[in-house]
Amino acid sequence: MNASQERLETLFAIASDISSTLQLEEVLQRVVAHASRLMDARVCSLLLIDKEAGTLRPAATHGASAAYLAQPDREVTASLTGEVIQTGRPLYIPDVRQETRYPVSELARREGLCTLLSVPLRTKTAIIGVLNVYTAEPRRFDENDIRLLTLLASQSAIAIENARLHRDEMEARERLRQSEKLAALGKLSAGFAHELRNPLNTVSMLVYAMAQEIDPHGPLGADLQVVQGELRRMTLLIEQFLEFARPKPPHFQRHRLEEILQETLLLIGPEARARRVAIYTEIEKDLPRVWVDGAQIKQVYLNLLLNALQAMPHGGKLTVRIHASGGSVLTAITDEGGGIPQDVRANLFQPFFTTKSGGTGLGLSISQRIIEGHNGQIRLFSQAGVGTTVVVRLPR
Ligand SMILES: Nc1ncnc2c1ncn2[C@@H]1O[C@H](COP(=O)(O)OP(=O)(O)O)[C@@H](O)[C@H]1O
Ligand SMILES: [Mg+2]
Secondary structure (H helix, E strand, C coil): CCHHHHHHHHHHHHHHHHCCCCCHHHHHHHHHHHHHHHHCCCEEEEEEEECCCCEEEEEEEECCCHHHHCCCCEECCCCHHHHHHHHCCCEEECCHHHCCCCCCHHHHHHHCCCCEEEEEEECCCCEEEEEEEECCCCCCCCHHHHHHHHHHHHHHHHHHHHHHHHHHHHHHHHHHHHHHHHHHHHHHHHHHHHHHHHHHHHHHHHHHHHHHHCCCCCHHHHHHHHHHHHHHHHHHHHHHHHHHHCCCCCCCEEECHHHHHHHHHHHHHHHHHHCCEEEEEEECCCCCCEEECHHHHHHHHHHHHHHHHHCCCCCEEEEEEEEEECCEEEEEEECCCCCCCHHHHCCCCCCCCCCCCCCCCCHHHHHHHHHHHCCCEEEEEEECCCEEEEEEEEEC
């Protein structure tokens, strides 16, 4: 067998080894190990494009030190190996220590890196990254070397693509399994909550009767008040949970949103006064009527207004504006509370997510579902120290 035949044999063996697993991490590790051995390299690194960030991210290395691994991700457009991605052609640099374009020549010197050969990882449709081979001594890579590494890179790219597809499919399956499990759990807990309702009602009524009998300022009075408070909380949690777990389909009728709003404001009036919150409304004249389920929209308003009140424990101003815009009617509820921190923001609509000690964390998720059932939208705008505005958009 001549030398080039032997190299081809090796390449075939490598290709079949790389594609014999579907574990992405394993594929990547095998690629760099094989490339390293094949090219007799000091360090071999594989960088993948992160499309969203626009960077090249080290995905696997062979023979590299911790310092090398600690390098930050590189901008695809800024880095040297980024050129390989942009041109799609191999890059050969005889000595990276002398290369002014090389961003980490200092690091290269410390790592004892000299010659660089970088080839694109190309699938049928795109370039997904680069494969870099560094040698310890100056090396002249000839046409054959470059072709060999390019071949290895294209085999690798296909194996990486397959492993990624496999991973995505496994993740999709896992999500489906999770959501099936959640659906079953949801049914079960809705039944459970429903069963709790009756005994809870009985207890609440009996405790109410007891409270009428005894002296509210006596030794049992204060305790009984706590018991009643906790019973109210449990009832609320169960009602909200059932609302969440067993949503009713909306019953659409023509409504004036400003009327629904006024009814809701009556409900929260006492709470607002207790918290020293002043309520202002700005309702546009001649608003069109909207097709909505009045009771459901009232619930949304109630949830949002309560959140606004609860955001202002030391009082403040709550403003509700309703106006028409395009094909929609918008309701904006603005408070002067502390705003919503970044980490809370991502979880707002998660069921049971709450930052309040007595919260259920269901208000926003129920509201969102109701509004979506109306083909509307619900959006939160928040600024730390200024307050929060929630905008509900409903089609007219
Ligand atoms: N107007 C607001 N200002 C600040 N934070 C808010 C506001 N509305 C909602 N949040 C945040 O969103 C979380 C979830 O709200 P929600 O689903 O209504 O549940 P809950 O009110 O029971 O906590 C709240 O715990 C709070 O952290
Ligand atoms: Mg709430």
